[in-house]
Amino acid sequence: MALPEEAARIAEEIRSMRIRGARLIARSAVEALLLVARDSKANDIDTFVNEITDAARVLLQTRPTAVSLSNGIRFLMHRVNLAKANTRSVEHIRTVAIQAANDFIENTRTAVQRIGEIGARRIRDDDVLLTHCNSSAVISVMKTAWNQGKRFEVFVTETRPRFQGHLTARELASVGIPVTLILDDAVRYYMQDVDKVLVGADAITANGALINKIGTSMVALAAHEAKKRVFVVAETYKFSPETMIGELVRIEERDPSEIISESELKRLGSVRVRNPSFDVTPPEYIDLIITERGIIPPIGAILIIEEVFGAVTPEELSEYQTYTLQEQV
Amino acid sequence: MVHEDILRVVEDVRIRQMRGGTIVTHAALTALRSAAQKSKAVSSKQFLAEIEENRNYLTRIRAASIPLSNGLRYVVSEAQEAAGRGTAVEELKNVVSKAVSTFDNRLEESIGRIAEIGARRLREGDVILTHSYSSSVIAILRKAHEEGKNLRVFVTETRPELEGRDVARELAETGLETTLIIDSAVAHFVKDADKVLVGAEAVSANGAVVNKIGTATIAAVAHGARVRVFVAASTYKFSPETMLGELIEIEERDPSYVLNNSELKHLRGLSVRNPAFDVTSPEDIDLIITERGVIPPQAAIMIVRERKDLSFLPM
Numbered sequence A: 001m002a003l004p005e006e007a008a009r010i011a012e013e014i015r016s017m018r019i020r021g022a023r024l025i026a027r028s029a030v031e032a033l034l035l036v037a038r039d040s041k042a043n044d045i046d047t048f049v050n051e052i053t054d055a056a057r058v059l060l061q062t063r064p065t066a067v068s069l070s071n072g073i074r075f076l077m078h079r080v081n082l083a084k085a086n087t088r089s090v091e092h093i094r095t096v097a098i099q100a101a102n103d104f105i106e107n108t109r110t111a112v113q114r115i116g117e118i119g120a121r122r123i124r125d126d127d128v129l130l131t132h133c134n135s136s137a138v139i140s141v142m143k144t145a146w147n148q149g150k151r152f153e154v155f156v157t158e159t160r161p162r163f164q165g166h167l168t169a170r171e172l173a174s175v176g177i178p179v180t181l182i183l184d185d186a187v188r189y190y191m192q193d194v195d196k197v198l199v200g201a202d203a204i205t206a207n208g209a210l211i212n213k214i215g216t217s218m219v220a221l222a223a224h225e226a227k228k229r230v231f232v233v234a235e236t237y238k239f240s241p242e243t244m245i246g247e248l249v250r251i252e253e254r255d256p257s258e259i260i261s262e263s264e265l266k267r268l269g270s271v272r273v274r275n276p277s278f279d280v281t282p283p284e285y286i287d288l289i290i291t292e293r294g295i296i297p298p299i300g301a302i303l304i305i306e307e308v309f310g311a312v313t314p315e316e317l318s319e320y321q322t323y324t325l326q327e328q329v
Numbered sequence B: 001m002v003h004e005d006i007l008r009v010v011e012d013v014r015i016r017q018m019r020g021g022t023i024v025t026h027a028a029l030t031a032l033r034s035a036a037q038k039s040k041a042v043s044s045k046q047f048l049a050e051i052e053e054n055r056n057y058l059t060r061i062r063a064a065s066i067p068l069s070n071g072l073r074y075v076v077s078e079a080q081e082a083a084g085r086g087t088a089v090e091e092l093k094n095v096v097s098k099a100v101s102t103f104d105n106r107l108e109e110s111i112g113r114i115a116e117i118g119a120r121r122l123r124e125g126d127v128i129l130t131h132s133y134s135s136s137v138i139a140i141l142r143k144a145h146e147e148g149k150n151l152r153v154f155v156t157e158t159r160p161e162l163e164g165r166d167v168a169r170e171l172a173e174t175g176l177e178t179t180l181i182i183d184s185a186v187a188h189f190v191k192d193a194d195k196v197l198v199g200a201e202a203v204s205a206n207g208a209v210v211n212k213i214g215t216a217t218i219a220a221v222a223h224g225a226r227v228r229v230f231v232a233a234s235t236y237k238f239s240p241e242t243m244l245g246e247l248i249e250i251e252e253r254d255p256s257y258v259l260n261n262s263e264l265k266h267l268r269g270l271s272v273r274n275p276a277f278d279v280t281s282p283e284d285i286d287l288i289i290t291e292r293g294v295i296p297p298q299a300a301i302m303i304v305r306e307r308k309d310l311s312f313l314p315m
Helices: A005-015 A022-039 A045-060 A067-084 A090-120 A136-147 A164-174 A184-193 A216-225 A241-245 A262-267 A298-309 A314-318 B004-014 B021-037 B044-062 B066-084 B089-120 B135-146 B164-174 B183-192 B215-224 B240-244 B261-266 B297-308
Strands: A128-131 A153-157 A179-182 A196-199 A210-213 A229-233 A278-281 A288-291 A294-296 B127-130 B152-156 B177-181 B195-198 B209-212 B228-232 B270-272 B277-280 B287-290 B293-295
Touching (some): A005 A045, A022 A090, A067 A241, A067 A298, A090 A288, A136 A229, A184 B277, A210 A216, A216 A278, A294 A298, B004 B021, B021 B066, B021 B135, B089 B287, B135 B164, B135 B228, B183 B215
Parallel strands (some): B127 B152, B152 B177, B195 B228
Antiparallel strands (some): A288 A294, B209 B277
């Protein structure tokens, strides 16, 4: 089916990657659905829901690899389908769809700030924090706490191969937070000095496992072993409903040239290079997940998924494809 | 006055033209011998003073390296003993030269034995993961490969000095199927590995192993994944001082290895720390492969006690 003009334009921009970044992709897809709901001429509820569902399918195909895209769509469809069971009024269900879309969009705008406020309550004076990679949610927590007058220091890993830790270090240092940059390999060495580890998330699975930048699971292990707290800081649209039905999140392997230049690699002869972007941190190493809806233990991930996105049925899997986590470059 | 040969080897080590404790020890002892040969000392007392000064200088290039301090101590104590017997300067030069050769040979023989013993621990089809540069590890893998075992090896690049690239190249040249990964990817690949095999900068009396930064995390990850952790270390790497409660000093290297100076300037208001080694707990180690055989880390104390009897380790 053809999307309304404006919605089709958004879909095209997501497909062509003019719209990029997890948050923006999800927000834009939901905006497109909002337009479909608003402009629908359907006279009966089934036609209305079918139109929305068809549009959702088209949008899902634009970037089948993005966790946030399918979550935005799920968020809206879950509420539409709930309402459909309880009403025969097209106008009512239209209101529900528009309300759900607006709620989701609003949440993508405010989630990071609210996570900052909630997470900052967990930071105390004289804490020594450690983070890996570059998470806007983690930075939000630290900056909020710092602006509240709490005084602490932060170890930041450089985060090979692309050194996103440098970005984090620079941003924290720019507001005056004392920052020490260390090698990824030095995490365990300094763990005795650390009170809390804060990391972001690329995805969180139904069992509370974390998928995040390569190396995160070793940071969490070192913390767990030293009995230091591990906090994952994640917006709810990072939770992965597909994992409820046993689907695995595929992990992207990126180009070897991020690790070693082509000429240098040639010098090494037959050596191969492998460069996975993410790894999986088991829930046992995680103490808390800080979301914009509050703080949960990793075992509570399933509750967030059900509440926000609805239960997933195996039949849905063909529509909501398994995504490969890809780094936003 | 410290001899120029000494200064040169110190500089070479500083700028990382040398990898691994064994290679550094060999270079330091060779420089000590060369400086001794060229000595213009007129008395044995002056000769000893010179050699001790050179020794002190060389010890500092890598505080954590036990074979280095063991080797230097052996050579100096041989010279001291000979001087005590009234040996003349020219003859003392020969004593130093001989002592250097003896220690060098022992170290080299120990690696040959370690290769034989270690290779027996590897099986057809094993996937091995290693970190940093170790002459012993490379010798074991080569030996097993020569014996016809098909092995695959994951090698970490080993930030910040990236000596893992040299390891990968040497292993690939030998014909081993070698994959280079970043240090952070160890947890991701550990489930594909059968054994972790690393060298040692030093082994303490309780079986803890001092090795290149990151080793402790790798051993902990492997231990958690029930992958065996083997440490290849000649007995010259066992530290007798730790029996007396001495801690092994962990050197912090120049931050510019982590972040070059222009970048550092760019990132204002932050500090960089760069420890070179870390300590792997004995609980995360399954075996230590020495030239005298394979021991559990808890038996390190036996090796240290035996070594105590040797003249070159006065306690």
